[in-house]
Amino acid sequence: MGRARLTFEGKDLIDLAASSGVKFNTLRKRLIVHGTPFPAHLDPAVKGAARRERERERRATVQRxxxxxxxxxxxxxxxxxxxxxxxxxxxxxxxxxxxxxxxxxxxxxxxxxxxxxxxxxxxxxxxxxxxxxxxxxxxIVPIATGNVFGRLTITSPAPKGKRGIERWHVRCACAVEKVMNGATIRHALKSGTEPSCGCVRAEKNAEHMRELGKRAGEWSKGRTVTPIEPGRVFGRLTVQSRAPQPPGSNGRAAFWLCRCECGGSKTTRADSLLQGWTQSCGCMRKVGVAKGTPNQGIHANAAAYPESPANPCRA
Structure with missing residues (x-):
């Protein structure tokens, strides 16, 4: 079934679209809405004249x-x-x-x-x-020779570092002289801290350690710590003698060789013994896991060694 042909004033709408350069669907919509495919208000000449008239009125209003x-x-x-x-x-x-x-x-x-x-x-x-x-x-005040920033006094410029980083010779109030990056000084100023050679941070760290020592002293009041010596018992371990520093240690901690009740031996740190972190050569944990009680400790494995002098549950 063919499509019904639309006409206007005896002319086919398809021919009007071809002659005017306007799309067929546009002419069809205009014909339905306005009753004509070429309404007067959509004429380009009329639209241009109306636009020019509005512009003249706007300029006249502005220039009043x-x-x-x-x-x-x-x-x-x-x-x-x-x-x-x-x-x-x-x-x-x-x-x-x-x-x-x-x-x-x-x-x-x-x-x-x-x-x-x-x-x-x-x-x-x-x-x-x-x-x-x-x-x-x-x-921020530019950095120059003679400027004072916090504890630092700029004495002279230093050779630039890698990638052209600005560097300066500085003298601190603590009499230390060093070379510092300009960015480090500016960062201290921006963050509100006092620029220094590092002595300010060292003083704060020392104060922090003193505070920690003070708290530890208050905590340890009334407590006595017996020094470790051969024959002393810690859990299932009996101290035998001092042990050499194992490879990889920092050299500051004391190590002791201990004999376990199960016959094994254990080398451990002194603080681990005093704090109760190490109480056996590892047999306590093995027995606890075998019995279904993986919690490490004397009470969890007391039944495994009923005659042990370190067993608090011993009769």
Whole structure:
């Protein structure tokens, strides 16, 4: 079944689309909505004339209030007027408070779009960049010879490091002289810490250790620690003698050779014995796992060694 042909004033709509250059579906919709495929308000010539008329009315509205000589707009003061340009917009010559001159359109002066010769924008950009660099803090004083930052005094510039890193010879208040990166000094200033050669951190660490020692002293009041000596018993272990430092140790901890009740031997640190972390050669854990009690400790494995002198459950 063929499609019904649409006609307007005896002409086929397909032929009208081919001759006018407008798509067939567009002409069909116009015919349905407006009753004609070429309504007057959609004519390009009519649309262009209406647009030009609206532009003339807008310009006439903008130019109703004439700008007088001496009138001020922001930082600009009007000193003269220029004949309207080809676009129809009048222009004014102005002087800025900074001493510069500026030619601007009258409508842009009235709307506040133009308020200076450009100096106001440059000033705002400088303020924004300074705020971004300092994250809201006051700008940092550039590093130079003779400047004092915290405990550091800049004595002279040093050769640049890798990739051109800025470096300076500095003297600290503690009489230490060293070479420091400029970025390290600036970072200390930005973070609010006192720049130094490292003595400030050392003092804080020493104070922290003194505080820890004070707390440990208060905790250990009324407690007595018996020194480790051969024959002393810790759980199932009996101390035999001092043992040499094993490979990989820091050389500061004391090690003891101990004999276990099961016949095994164990070399362990002194603090592990005193704190109760090591109580056997490992047999306690093995027996506990075999009996289904994987918890390590004397009480969990007391039944395995009922006659042990280290067994608190012994009768």
């Amino acid at each position: 209030g004439a700008i007088a000589i001496g009138q001020t707009f922001g930082h600009l003061t009007v000193t003269g007027r220029i004949e309207s340009a080809a676009s129809g917009a009048s222009r004014c010559t102005c002087t800025c408070t900074c001493g510069g001159t500026k030619e601007a359109r009258s409508d842009r002066l009235r709307s506040g779009e133009v308020q200076s010769c450009g100096c106001l924008r440059a000033e705002n950009v400088r303020k924004a960049r300074a705020n971004v660099r300092s994250h809201g803090r006051p700008p």
